[in-house]
Amino acid sequence: MNVNITAGVFTLIAAISSFTVMAQTSSLLNASFDVARETFAAVNPKFVEYWQQQTGQSIKIDQSFAGSSRQAQDIIQGKKVDVVTFNQVTDIDALVERGILAEDWAQRLPHNSSPYYSTITFLVREGNPKNIKDWDDLVRDDVSLVFSNPKTSGNARYSYLGAWLFAHQKFNGDEAKIREFVGSLLANVENFPTGSRGATVAFAQNGQGDVLLTFEFEERNILASPEFQDQSFEIVVPPSSVLAEFPVAVVDKVANERGTQELATAFLQFLYTPDTQRLLSDFNYRVRDPAIVQEAATRFDSLKLINPTEVLGSWREIQNVHFVADGVLDQLQNTPRS
Template identity: 40%
Template sequence: MKKTIKATVAGLTGVLALTACTSAGGSESKDSLSVVAFSVMEAANEPVFEAFQDSDAGEDIEFAASYGASGDQSRAVVDGKDADYVHFSLETDVTRLVGEGLVAEDWKEATPTNGIATSSVVVFVVREGNPLGVDSWDDLAQDDIEIVTPNPGSSGAARWNILAAWAHIVGNGGTEDEAKEFVSQLLANTPALPASGREATSAFVEGDQDVLLSYENEAILAKQNGEAIDYVVPTDTLLIENPAAVTVDAKDGAEDFLEFVTSAEAQEIYAGFGFRPVAGVDGVELPEVEGANDPADPFPAPEQLFTIDGDFGGWGEAAEKFFADGEDGEPLGIIPTLIEESGADAQE
């Protein structure tokens, strides 16, 4: 019989509200492992911490965890925030630390997953029953649709969402000009851009907008917590891969924790919170997942699954082309330019 794993959390007020800093498994101290992660990981990490502490390698380990928008968290580590283990939405948020000498250049070689700790896909979160019948990317470009997606200047989730929209056009034979036009229409339907993926989820469940662009796992977590929402996995979407690494001066236990996170046991726990198991981990027994569209088959394969490496040339190329911030006289990337033209309220 398949296992059923449920997110045992205390409602949206505590779970879907952004938490700047929390401690798990003990009080924050110089002996605690400092975990710096993007906001979406908060609920799922608690049982992963506990499972690691139940292992031989983790029996004496305490955790001090901090959560926030991925880009903000990465920049905070550069500015001196204590970090032994980092888990971000985007590869570029890790490579920023590599460039500062805070993470080893060969960080991807530390795991059998090429540095990836969690994965998901971009989905459409809709109101319960999907009253507008949203089921495709083209539906989001209608004039009467209002969308929530986070700010790509601070949030990794936002970058995945926007590139999934771009891939829908270019990956199906459209031109880049047509993709710009499509993304511009989505932004025109997006009056505000919350700072993080978690803040975007909170804004949607507390508001009256029609569609939230989000991680599949965020939609599943919201349903596990009783929110009146549904979600749609579009026929074409983008694979989300979230990297993790230890810092060069990490405390004892950080490397053991990274190894545990990319083990079958941890991947099964993450799956219970809606994360798709990461390629490269053997022996994962997929649980039934409460809140999934089909708990017994929670992670259906989209008809067309785009990837950053296969369709965008990797994050090194995609970040510069799409998200360059225009510092030092360099031109803005495609997406910041479109956001400026749209007049959307980019929150920080």
């Protein structure tokens, strides 16, 4: 792990030394997922400052935020994005399938081009009045849920997969029982906003639902926000949940057109540097750098993280089985519940 990150930093230095100012566009557009606003509001100025110090060039990083799948669709429809910092591989695969991004994107950076990760936990109201402890509790008749739409949000697909993987473990792979469990969970969802930000607003501001399912880092950031401190929300960390790795990639078609390939690559490599890993950890992401992991060890609860690809096949297989039109997700949502 140390070797990979160090190699990435050396590559970053090499990219800077070979950077030709006149040949490059001095701005980047980063498309990211809905609840990464605060993260990149902090990361981007650090990189701009770093780049200025290393090259003498002033650059600008523009940002776009929306549900990860919505971002991918916008890029497919022609939005000129230089880099993506998404929350699910399927949305990058959609770009690869259309020739917008190279097949080898995951091999270009350490940890399959995922510099940080998280999981799905449960945000509940003060005192945990419904006594939520595990995924089992989310299918009870007296519990209502809020999470974003799995059709437009990578965050929500992780919530869906977290429920599926829990049921897969509980029912020893019995698909009929797994479908019944996940269908019951979906039937308990009171609101399916397009993106994760909308889900947070529905739960925290509008008072909808007993439980918000979203990324652990987002829930921790909600607790720390002055906007919500008076509500005394609590986080429930289940014994097991889904591993949510956050992939990053250069959008090759756009970066080659705009001459931003080196700058875009350097920006993504910057996410692996120790200072940036520490900053990401401060925003409650789980990170890769061993020293930063050790520093933050006491802040994160221990739980079993299940990698979806180790149970359900590749991300493309998961997408084609669960999230395409008339896939398992659609089938479960369209099944009447008694």
